Amino acid sequence: MARPRIGQERREEILAAFEACVARKGFAGTTLTDVAQEAGQPRSLVRYFIGNRADMVNALIDRLLLRGEEQFRQWPGHGTPEDMHRFVLDRIFADQTTNIVIMELWHLALRDDALRARLAAIYKQVILEVAAMMADENDPHPEAQDRAFSAVALAFGTAFFRYLGIAPASPDRIRAISRQLLDQHSLSAQELET
Amino acid sequence: MARPRIGQERREEILAAFEACVARKGFAGTTLTDVAQEAGQPRSLVRYFIGNRADMVNALIDRLLLRGEEQFRQWPGHGTPEDMHRFVLDRIFADQTTNIVIMELWHLALRDDALRARLAAIYKQVILEVAAMMADENDPHPEAQDRAFSAVALAFGTAFFRYLGIAPASPDRIRAISRQLLDQHSLSAQELET
DNA sequence: GCGAATCTTGTCAATGATGACAATTTACGT
DNA sequence: ACGTAAATTGTCATCATTGACAAGATTCGC
Structure with a gap:
């Protein structure tokens, strides 16, 4: 191996930023640039870590649903x-x-x-x-x-x-x-x- | 005067087409071209009769709310x-x-x-x-x-x-x-x- | 027929978002 | 220090959508 992978943490940061943007502007209203700005990263990094827009949307949906399902496990x-x-x-x-x-x-x-x-x-x-x-x-x-x-x-x-x-x-x-x-x-x- | 105005009827057609598109694809998902296609008119006519996109959205919102308010008057x-x-x-x-x-x-x-x-x-x-x-x-x-x-x-x-x-x-x-x-x-x- | 208002067609530039990628830098194991 | 995988930067072409407009066609009153 070489440089250690920090992808998972970055993904979390990005999804958190995406969620904040969605709360403010909705799914349709937030662009990759919005998310990047909210996360304090260049847009290309967002693409690098999370893939394309559809990937990002699906990842956030998963995150939200998992959170919801988790809530009812308590x-x-x-x-x-x-x-x-x-x-x-x-x-x-x-x-x-x-x-x-x-x-x-x-x-x-x-x-x-x-x-x-x-x-x-x-x-x-x-x-x-x-x-x-x-x-x-x-x-x-x-x-x-x-x-x-x-x-x-x-x-x-x-x-x-x-x-x-x-x-x-x-x-x-x-x-x-x-x-x-x-x-x-x-x-x-x-x-x-x- | 010269040629008679048919704007009002056209507006109705366009808004009906817009409403159909909204039901199918949502507000954010329908473009002027979608509406024009649904209405069977070129996009430029839609723009001519209904104005810009914001005008069209506002017009449909008005139409929907008026319909709703009307319903409760009965x-x-x-x-x-x-x-x-x-x-x-x-x-x-x-x-x-x-x-x-x-x-x-x-x-x-x-x-x-x-x-x-x-x-x-x-x-x-x-x-x-x-x-x-x-x-x-x-x-x-x-x-x-x-x-x-x-x-x-x-x-x-x-x-x-x-x-x-x-x-x-x-x-x-x-x-x-x-x-x-x-x-x-x-x-x-x-x-x-x- | 003619003028005038209205409608109609078609095209154009500007904008903004996306996907792709080459070039560079970083950090680790050895 | 060196190779390597990962991360980072920056730029580019493409695409869809919008707004604008020029040029032409229609339909009325006269």
Whole structure:
């Protein structure tokens, strides 16, 4: 061997810079020159370490998805409905910068089947985890999954609306509603009428 | 005067073509040449009738927002919770092609304050209308607005998830949940405990 | 037919982003 | 110190997209 390889670290720097650019200008809006500038390197180095633009985009997508999948591996596993809804609302949909990047991912996923499938798998897993927690709490119940779906969809919609500057008059009330969705017994009666 | 002006009709054709392109390739992904091809006109005509690219984008945004605002002017005004939730779920978040264009609008809104404000106004109005319907149904209630918020956010999240291919096991159960959100009395008890 | 406003065609230069690559420098093992 | 693999610099041609415009054709009122 000769000179030691520092490629992996450089790649990380570059991807971090790329992510910052994406948060600021979006995928379509950031050029290799933008990334290079953000990373404090000449453009040719970015090309050298990360390949062409498509490679760079794919690398960042991988990084983001791996991070997302990792996040759910630290899932509490079980807990009170309080814990669950706090986890969903506060931890997953909290950081605004992250949310912007996530929306960028969604936008890409509109026209990328593989990415869409991978995003779907993550959200499905979240829903399943929430449903499993509910089942842990009480008896297993076939409708748990649909109520988990509702709770996550509500959190998702709330996060999007928050970004528009639309917030509920009382966030606590949304929490109460979310908690209620995660509580097995409060719906059963009404549901059976349908 | 001399030759009659046909600019307005041409503009409509061009914007329709642009909208089709946006649904297929997104705002950032469609070029003037794409629009011209879709409209069956040379690119120079597109430029002549609609101006530069920014003009074209703004014109389409206006068209889309006006259409959205118009849609809520046909709002039933009042009705049973059934009517409400059917309106929200089936009519607003139904058509997939429209949804894609809406997601494109959202994506633009990430970095366009004016557009974001205008989108926010539309969704706020939807929430207010739903809340007003609920107040019509029974007594006015301060929490109606927050439950309307929840119902719309849930519908929004459901629409997004549907696009990912994530659907609840039983759509009817989501409808039941949505109905419950729109029902004044089912939450009050739990809420006061908090 | 004629003038005038409008439409239509076609071409051009400027811009900006990308991919490619040659030439040079660095840092390590021996 | 020397060879070698890796890193670094800088430049170039290519391509797509946009904006601009000159020249011509159309359609109306008169």
